[in-house]
Amino acid sequence: MFNSLPNLQVSWEVISVSQRVSTTYGESPILAVVYALAAIVAIILFMSLTAMTLVYTERKVAAHFQCRLGPMRVGWHGILQSIADTLKLLLKEDIVPDQADKAMHLFAPVLCVLAALLALIAIPFSPYLAVSDMNIGVLFISAVSGLGVLGILLGGWSSNNKWSLLGAMRAGAQIISYELSATLSILVVVMFSGSMKFSEIVQSQDQGWWIWRAPVVGLVAFLIFLVASTAEINRTPFDLAEGESELTAGFHTEYSGMRFAFFFLAEYLNLFIVSSMGATLFLGGWMPLHIGNLTFFNQVMDLIPPGLWFALKVSGFIFLSMWFRWTFPRLRVDQLMKLEWKVLLPIGFINLLLAAILTLSGFYFFPGNS
Amino acid sequence: MNDTSAQPTRRIPITGYFARIFTGFVSLLKGLKITFHYLSHPSTVVTQQYPENRATLKMAERLRAQLTMIHDDNGYHKCTACHICEQACPNASIHVAERAKPALSKTELDTFIWRLDSCTFCNLCVMVCPFQVLQMKSTFESSVYDQRLLIYNLSRYAGPTSTVLAKQADDEARKNAVEPRSVYDGPTALNGFFLAGIPKELLVTLDRKGEV
Numbered sequence: 001m002f003n004s005l006p007n008l009q010v011s012w013e014v015i016s017v018s019q020r021v022s023t024t025y026g027e028s029p030i031l032a033v034v035y036a037l038a039a040i041v042a043i044i045l046f047m048s049l050t051a052m053t054l055v056y057t058e059r060k061v062a063a064h065f066q067c068r069l070g071p072m073r074v075g076w077h078g079i080l081q082s083i084a085d086t087l088k089l090l091l092k093e094d095i096v097p098d099q100a101d102k103a104m105h106l107f108a109p110v111l112c113v114l115a116a117l118l119a120l121i122a123i124p125f126s127p128y129l130a131v132s133d134m135n136i137g138v139l140f141i142s143a144v145s146g147l148g149v150l151g152i153l154l155g156g157w158s159s160n161n162k163w164s165l166l167g168a169m170r171a172g173a174q175i176i177s178y179e180l181s182a183t184l185s186i187l188v189v190v191m192f193s194g195s196m197k198f199s200e201i202v203q204s205q206d207q208g209w210w211i212w213r214a215p216v217v218g219l220v221a222f223l224i225f226l227v228a229s230t231a232e233i234n235r236t237p238f239d240l241a242e243g244e245s246e247l248t249a250g251f252h253t254e255y256s257g258m259r260f261a262f263f264f265l266a267e268y269l270n271l272f273i274v275s276s277m278g279a280t281l282f283l284g285g286w287m288p289l290h291i292g293n294l295t296f297f298n299q300v301m302d303l304i305p306p307g308l309w310f311a312l313k314v315s316g317f318i319f320l321s322m323w324f325r326w327t328f329p330r331l332r333v334d335q336l337m338k339l340e341w342k343v344l345l346p347i348g349f350i351n352l353l354l355a356a357i358l359t360l361s362g363f364y365f366f367p368g369n370s
Numbered sequence: 371m372n373d374t375s376a377q378p379t380r381r382i383p384i385t386g387y388f389a390r391i392f393t394g395f396v397s398l399l400k401g402l403k404i405t406f407h408y409l410s411h412p413s414t415v416v417t418q419q420y421p422e423n424r425a426t427l428k429m430a431e432r433l434r435a436q437l438t439m440i441h442d443d444n445g446y447h448k449c450t451a452c453h454i455c456e457q458a459c460p461n462a463s464i465h466v467a468e469r470a471k472p473a474l475s476k477t478e479l480d481t482f483i484w485r486l487d488s489c490t491f492c493n494l495c496v497m498v499c500p501f502q503v504l505q506m507k508s509t510f511e512s513s514v515y516d517q518r519l520l521i522y523n524l525s526r527y528a529g530p531t532s533t534v535l536a537k538q539a540d541d542e543a544r545k546n547a548v549e550p551r552s553v554y555d556g557p558t559a560l561n562g563f564f565l566a567g568i569p570k571e572l573l574v575t576l577d578r579k580g581e582v
Contacts, residue, residue, distance in 0.1 A: 065405045069417045327405040328398065343391060 104158030109262030167250025171241030
């Protein structure tokens, strides 16, 4: 019955802000500049607002996981707590250790935020809302988010503190190791969708998400990505870089006030970036939930705007990450390395091989339409 | 003595490799289930919003926050001033002062002094008391602006000795003979004052001036 309905499925036209700027530049350069400035302001606003919201959410979720209430004093259910904390961090004294490498000490947190900001420009929020939609989007994010580890290493080194240095070294070893697995799992999706451009990856999931459309392989890749990305952003089962029980605060032991706030900001931005990567690659990004040719179902799903789909998926991913953080205990360094090199990497390679075979043979759901 | 270096390295068969991944995965899911139960059931929250819910605040029975002496309805206590609690106290927070009980040529309790400022709430005094006179209570709001106010007198009444009380006609007359006295003072009777030496009216005027 539903199949007799006319095919009204929306075909999404993707326009990124950078494209808008370049097309309008010929007609009116001022408008183009306004577009560009608006994008910059929007990204900066988005950055600080996301970090503040995520910190609040994390504290609330963590509290309820631990039978607590979390912030309750500032505003209704502590909703203004993050604003108060931000003000406090802004007004705090800027303390630099006596023997620290002053310039590097300042540069390290900036580099961390810079890496996160650069990655943010490639995230496709909705078909009309992405700063840039480059043809190597996936590679760009993988490369740029790897830059963050340099900030952590610099921070640990320049603090001239043994805990900081140990934390930084751990972070370095960890991120470099887990980057491999994360990339291997991303490659599976790149192979299936045949593109590294985010808009094309999203549009290839028009018939369904890669997590289930690629039989088993997609799910395995997703799980590997989940573990590896959690490790990459130093979140709790893998937060050896901080390791407060053995390293006080790891790489940011000597940081306080504004500089610490920058590390904090970068941490939560990275959480957002990794979650939106996962949502875009495996859960269809802004693409509404479509199942094959079920026209009626797909049309109902199209009623929800793509931006909201993206937000929902990313929130789900972030919640999962928080759930992990407040459930699992921290790994030892040797367990961490064992997990990567003896479990994730071999499975990732085999998975990639299987994915290649499946892609070539077209043995996945709805192969003709992608 | 364990010589760990002599142990051969254990080789895990390939089925064991996958089995371990699987069991690890399952155990992680179990953990996730437990924490999600806490998240989805707000009734599991144990935090109390203390100053706001002061009226309905429920403290655990076992909380040891204040030493008290059990008095019955008539104001009697069973303390015999045997000093066992005083001897048991590891940091000399208890001082038992007795007075003569001339009729029987014995002594009875005059003042039971307990210093909250040096007490560690170890509960030893409560445990050693042969007559179960002492009790730890959970009333925890004991902060004061003057350290001297942390020295409590636990025996609540001043006035006639028990022999005199025994000669009273009935419980009602005994109650009237017993004067309540401040927890802070020694043998001073309250004499109708709110705090020792301070009539209630004075306290009210001080309060109006914002000095109390």
